[in-house]
Amino acid sequence: MSANLHQNINSIDYMLGKILSDILVCISDKQFDIERSAFSKAILGVYNAVTFSRPLPSVVVEFRLDDTSVGQEIKSMEDNILSQIPKEVSGLKTPITYLLDELICNIQQHAKVTTGYSYAGYNSKSDSVEIVIADKGITIYGSYVDAQKHLELIGNSDACALNIAHKGYSTKNLPNAENRGYGISSSMQMVVEGLSGEFAILSGNALLVQLYNRKEILSLPQEIDFMGTMIIIRFPAQLPGDFDLYKYIS
Amino acid sequence: MKKIIKINKVYGDELHTRQIIERLKSSLNSEDDYLLDMRGVQRVSRSAADELYNLTHTSKRVEIINLEPYVEKMLSAVVLGRFLPRHYEQSDVPIINCATIDQAATQLSYTPAL
Numbered sequence: 001m002s003a004n005l006h007q008n009i010n011s012i013d014y015m016l017g018k019i020l021s022d023i024l025v026c027i028s029d030k031q032f033d034i035e036r037s038a039f040s041k042a043i044l045g046v047y048n049a050v051t052f053s054r055p056l057p058s059v060v061v062e063f064r065l066d067d068t069s070v071g072q073e074i075k076s077m078e079d080n081i082l083s084q085i086p087k088e089v090s091g092l093k094t095p096i097t098y099l100l101d102e103l104i105c106n107i108q109q110h111a112k113v114t115t116g117y118s119y120a121g122y123n124s125k126s127d128s129v130e131i132v133i134a135d136k137g138i139t140i141y142g143s144y145v146d147a148q149k150h151l152e153l154i155g156n157s158d159a160c161a162l163n164i165a166h167k168g169y170s171t172k173n174l175p176n177a178e179n180r181g182y183g184i185s186s187s188m189q190m191v192v193e194g195l196s197g198e199f200a201i202l203s204g205n206a207l208l209v210q211l212y213n214r215k216e217i218l219s220l221p222q223e224i225d226f227m228g229t230m231i232i233i234r235f236p237a238q239l240p241g242d243f244d245l246y247k248y249i250s
Numbered sequence: 251m252k253k254i255i256k257i258n259k260v261y262g263d264e265l266h267t268r269q270i271i272e273r274l275k276s277s278l279n280s281e282d283d284y285l286l287d288m289r290g291v292q293r294v295s296r297s298a299a300d301e302l303y304n305l306t307h308t309s310k311r312v313e314i315i316n317l318e319p320y321v322e323k324m325l326s327a328v329v330l331g332r333f334l335p336r337h338y339e340q341s342d343v344p345i346i347n348c349a350t351i352d353q354a355a356t357q358l359s360y361t362p363a364l
Contacts, residue, residue, distance in 0.1 A: 017359060018358065020358050028352075067266070067270045070266050105266070108267060208343065215343050216345075223351065
C-alpha cells in the first residue's frame, strides 16, 4: 500500500519541489499576480505579506494565537480539508489534527508573535491534502538565539538552525525531562514516511525540503530572506493501510 | 473531599495548547485536592498531554479520571516518551549553498527517481 502511495505522489506532475522552484522564480521576477493553484497562491501570498506587507490572498487566514482562537482555527482547517474530499477517508482526521496541533503550538511557543497564517485545502487534481502554516516571528534561528541554546551548532546560519531543529534539538531548558523538541522532526517523519507526503520549511533564508527519496537544506541567495517561518505540507488524501500515528509520537 | 473539575465543561472537548493546561494549573488552589474529569474530552495535543503529565506528576493533589480512548493513548505515548532515551537524529541534512535564485530553482525542480 505504502509503495503504491509513493508512486502516486511521485507521478503527480506538479510536485512540491517544482512548486517551490516556480515560486522562487516568481519571487525573483516579482511575478506575483499570475494565475496559479490555491496552494501556490497561499505560499506566495504569505511570503509577500510577510516580506512586502502586501495584502493576504483570500485563501489564507490570519488567526490569533490565544487558546480559543487556536482551537477554532484547527477545527476550521480540518473541516475545510475534510469537507472538500469527495469520499470519507477513515482515520484521516487524526493525523491532520496532530500536525496542526504540533505546528501551531510551535508558533505559540517560539515565534514571539500573536498571530499566525494558515491555508488548508484539498487538491482534487492530485488527490492530496495541502497545508501551509506560517508566522512572521523570530525564525527558527532567532528562536535558538533568543533561548541562548545550541549557539555553537548554528553559527550565523539559518540553514544550520534548520538542521538541528530537524534533529530534535529543543530551545527549552528541560530537554531530557519533557517531550519537547520533537514537533518539527516528528511531524516531518509522519508526513514523509507515514503519509507518503512532502514537507518543507522556509525560515530566514534557508529552505528545508523532505520528499520521499530526498532531504536537503538549501541556503538561499540573499535576495530571499523570509522574516518568519513557513511550513508547507502535501500528502495523499488516503492513508496507507499500515499507518500508525503513535509510531511518530513516542 | 476532592474537588471535581469537568474539563469538557470549562475548556471544551479538544485541548490543543500548553497554555490551556497552564491556565488550568493556575486556577487550582494549592490547599485542595482535585480530580480532573476528562469525560467528553475527545482530543488532546502532544504538547497539552505533556503539560497534563507535568501537572499530575508535580502535584500529588491532582488526578485525572475518565479518559476517552484517544486521550488515553496520547497520554500513554507521552509518558512512554519521557522514559525512553532522548533520541536525536544523527545524520546531518546536506546543506546546499545556492548563490542565485536560478540555482535554487533548478535544485528543486528535479524529477525524483522511483
